[in-house]
Amino acid sequence: xxxxxxxxxxxxxxxxxxxxxxxxxxxxxxxxxxxxxxxxxxxxxxxxxxxxxxxxxxxxxxxxxxxxxxxxxxxxxxxxxxxxxxxxxxxxxxxxxxxxxxxxxxxxxxxxxxxxxxxxxxxxxxxxxxxxxxxxxxxxxxxxxxxxxxxxxxxxxxxxxxxxxxxxxxxxxxxxxxxxxxxxxxxxxxxxxxxxxxxxxxxxxxxxxxxxxxxxxxxxxxxxxxxxxxxxxxxxxxxxxxxxxxxxxxxxxxxxxxxxxxxxxxxxxxxxxxxxxxxxxxxxxxxxxxxxxxxxxxxxxxxxxxxxxxxxxxxxxxxxxxxxxxxxxxxxxxxxxxxxxxxxxxxxxxxxxxxxxxxxxxxxxxxxxxxxxxxxxxxxxxxxxxxxxxxxxxxxxxxxxxxxxxxxxxxxxxxxxxxxxxxxxxxxxxxxx
Amino acid sequence: xxxxxxxxxxxxxxxxxxxxxxxxxxxxxxxxxxxxxxxxxxx
Numbered sequence: 001x002x003x004x005x006x007x008x009x010x011x012x013x014x015x016x017x018x019x020x021x022x023x024x025x026x027x028x029x030x031x032x033x034x035x036x037x038x039x040x041x042x043x044x045x046x047x048x049x050x051x052x053x054x055x056x057x058x059x060x061x062x063x064x065x066x067x068x069x070x071x072x073x074x075x076x077x078x079x080x081x082x083x084x085x086x087x088x089x090x091x092x093x094x095x096x097x098x099x100x101x102x103x104x105x106x107x108x109x110x111x112x113x114x115x116x117x118x119x120x121x122x123x124x125x126x127x128x129x130x131x132x133x134x135x136x137x138x139x140x141x142x143x144x145x146x147x148x149x150x151x152x153x154x155x156x157x158x159x160x161x162x163x164x165x166x167x168x169x170x171x172x173x174x175x176x177x178x179x180x181x182x183x184x185x186x187x188x189x190x191x192x193x194x195x196x197x198x199x200x201x202x203x204x205x206x207x208x209x210x211x212x213x214x215x216x217x218x219x220x221x222x223x224x225x226x227x228x229x230x231x232x233x234x235x236x237x238x239x240x241x242x243x244x245x246x247x248x249x250x251x252x253x254x255x256x257x258x259x260x261x262x263x264x265x266x267x268x269x270x271x272x273x274x275x276x277x278x279x280x281x282x283x284x285x286x287x288x289x290x291x292x293x294x295x296x297x298x299x300x301x302x303x304x305x306x307x308x309x310x311x312x313x314x315x316x317x318x319x320x321x322x323x324x325x326x327x328x329x330x331x332x333x334x335x336x337x338x339x340x341x342x343x344x345x346x347x348x349x350x351x352x353x354x355x356x357x358x359x360x361x362x363x364x365x366x367x368x369x370x371x372x373x374x375x376x377x378x379x380x381x382x383x384x385x386x387x388x389x390x391x392x393x394x395x396x397x398x399x400x401x402x403x404x405x406x407x408x409x410x411x412x413x414x415x416x417x418x419x420x421x422x423x424x425x426x427x428x429x430x431x432x433x
Numbered sequence: 434x435x436x437x438x439x440x441x442x443x444x445x446x447x448x449x450x451x452x453x454x455x456x457x458x459x460x461x462x463x464x465x466x467x468x469x470x471x472x473x474x475x476x
Contacts, residue, residue, distance in 0.1 A: 049476075
């Protein structure tokens, strides 16, 4: 069993992974809180509402309690989420805290990394995030909540969606002072922003011996106000998606032909699949992951809620490993080990648009899947021509494509798309390479 | 000009009550968070 490096920050529990299951060991200092969570109805209510990951108890000893939380199919990070995913995680965090308070507990931390997409909802995966609430206690995780959720959301809503990636550089969240420098000045006159953004940057001198008291009513008001503020944040995506979905790349006949090819693929190529360059998610239904570098595409796929996890990943600059020893948060490719990779209308963006050699693409894909469904787009294709312009690119042709991919895969299917220059290939990994 | 201290207190009380009460109404009693949680419980 391997210890999950991301769990070292919490001394009261540790997470282990044996490949098939996740184990959480809870240590004596947290026994009281754990028992309170389980016995006072909070656990049942949160799991019923799909807000907390359910777990099974497998061992209870004097020195540790061991639980197996339900496995999350893919661990993703806040800087890979679109605006609506982060907003959903923020609202759920506030709801969890409010429900916990009704049961005499509250969240001791509000890290966005503790929220994960599971069965159609953002759920809390850290069972040890609760502490006993006593009358008069302020919410200790308030600042962390602002830094992990509110500031990125406000920046995305009022400035640009790409600010979501800022959390990758600031793993502990975006500081108020930085958020203020980036936000438009008019927000100073917004009461919610004034309280949660601008007031937070003031350097108050606090006497460490003075006990801060916050009434239950004030705490409720704080949570309600944050909830209303976050609910009111909107992100405007492209209004007209009908013209966007690569529609101009295919004639109606070609589109129909491509749909038929995908629909008739054997189910063994479609399950446990990652759709790279998913665009508006036309072929991402029931995929494990739908990946694209365009925020608006991912926002659109997320709003469709088609039982996949949509993530913003730029394949030419994918999520790196960050945190302590570069092991705390894993890189994108470190987390992708699937049966099938689907890469439709992607190869020309990588090789023509970004000068990635075909051999690099073949080798990378071969390391992360057993089967590959890939669409080859020749240089004569209008979209490829547009990307090529007058620049020089590494050798790119159908012959080189076949030769490079054949080093790693057996080509088991070749399906030309009618009324188009494009062809879909189905490949199976050659073992031993 | 003579001002009745009782009337002045009521006036000040009303102004403070309005300033504090209106935001509190929206912050606490008109709670969307509670409604949202209840809707989630019913699902």
